[in-house]
Amino acid sequence: MSPDFADATEADVPDAAGAGAASSTHGAAATDDRAGLREVNPRIPLLAGPRAMLRSLWTHRSLASNFIGRDIRLKYRDSALGYVWSLLEPLMLSAVYYFLYVVLAGVPNKRHPLWIILGVITWQFFAKALNGTLTCLTKNETMIKQVYFPRELFALTTVGSQLMMAMLSLLVAIPLMLYFGIAPSLWLLMVPAALVIVALLALGSGLALACLNVVNRDVEHLMRFVTRVGVFVSPVLWTVEMAPKSKTVMLHYIMYNPMTVPITMVRDGIAGHAPALGVVPMLVSISVAILAFLFGAMIFKRYEGEVVKKL
């Protein structure tokens, strides 16, 4: 057998040390020829979940890139304008926002449509990544029952393709920056950083809920509602600066929203100035996102093996 075929073999062994330990428990009965056996789909200790997940992403990178490529190709299939729609739609929407907010409501900031567009793209990325992750087991039932590969690949690739599409959509900022005369700066690097924070938040909370959703699908209905309400509760259509300065309590609650910092980071990055909220909230936000991912990964790897039988 050629070493080329090692892909799946490697992938099914989350921990070589663990497999070794398992074989020793059979020491009494085992003869020498059993030394090379590895356990199929072994249980993974709770704390080893995140590491196992990153490892399976690496071992199954061909699968991951095929899944992401499929999603992106399917999004623009059979359409003459294809990717242009990803730019055209937000551009046309910003004209509508300009009329609504600047002309009708009299928002003094002429750039407000740009801030809304950035807010909407960032929020949609979060909502789609979260809903895609938490339905990753229920949506792929047939595949899960016919073939084995680590199931987190469904979640990781959904978030991956949504991330790609969000970045492609954010290119709409270029014509708007030209229009508003904003010069690009190094602060632009905050934009991809913010998207990574959003990805980790969505992935973490989605993974934590994915197993629960198999048992009780009310979860996905509830979360679809939550992501819809979130548009208004988070600084998507408004900016943090618009919060009344007299009501500091309100500002306090806004900061508890984990999406406040990443959305503001995207806006600050495009605007080309230092983070308006300060460095501390940024560091807190990054830590929260990483913790969310670690928590979600542990929950998912712990329960995924049990819930697939309920599919």
Added chain:
Amino acid sequence: MSEASPTPAAAPGRTMIEVRNVVIEFPRRRVTLGTVESSFMKLIGRHKTANFTAVNDVSFDIREGEVVGIIGRNGAGKSTLLRVMAGIYRPDRGQVRVGGRVSLLAGLGVGFNVNLSGRDNIYLYGSILGHRREVMDKLMDQVIAFAELEEFIEEPLRTYSTGMRARLGFSVASAVRPEILLIDEVLAVGDARFKERSTARIQQMVKEAGSVVVASHSFSTLRQVCTRLLLFERGRLIAQGKPHDVIAHYMKDEPPEVQRANAAPP
């Protein structure tokens, strides 16, 4: 014939599959107006519901060079057991250990997308089966040739007939030779000509694989290819041994017309 003893003495080669005390229980699904909280309690196992035991304390070994058939009535646990060996279901108790790359031939073409071209679907399905892109690059021409789809390979899959899709699925699934081959039920697909070629290819795979496990109802095939049969009844391994003996054991509870239809050729 031995009654469910783990290792038959005559088996050649090293152990490739070791199944030990495997139990698989399926929860009986009942979704009522249970709150999210109560489902969480079920999830963490505080809330016991009546389970259906699909595989009940099963142990056996399969050695290199063996072709083992699994027989039993519908619902005896044949497919579930194959899925456990492939890693799809994790045993509730016991464990399965294997000594090589496992491949389950079932649900051909799972993950195919009708809006992608035949070629893209080959890459996609190949990666679902665990093959790297470089491997698929090398196999591409051979896969297309075996499926006889050279003219259509850049067309989207939605323009393919059912038979063409089945041919493509089989061609990809059978392109890589595994060390442990698991086959679930009938695999011959497509028209008569392709059926013949796919049957020949399965026989070739069986020959080249280290070990083969096949679940089937086709006793004539099992008699031909298997070195040993395992008989399952309601999740339990109740008998194993030479194909002729195990089939006879299974048949003695069957009505006479079934016995006659499946009688061994003289």
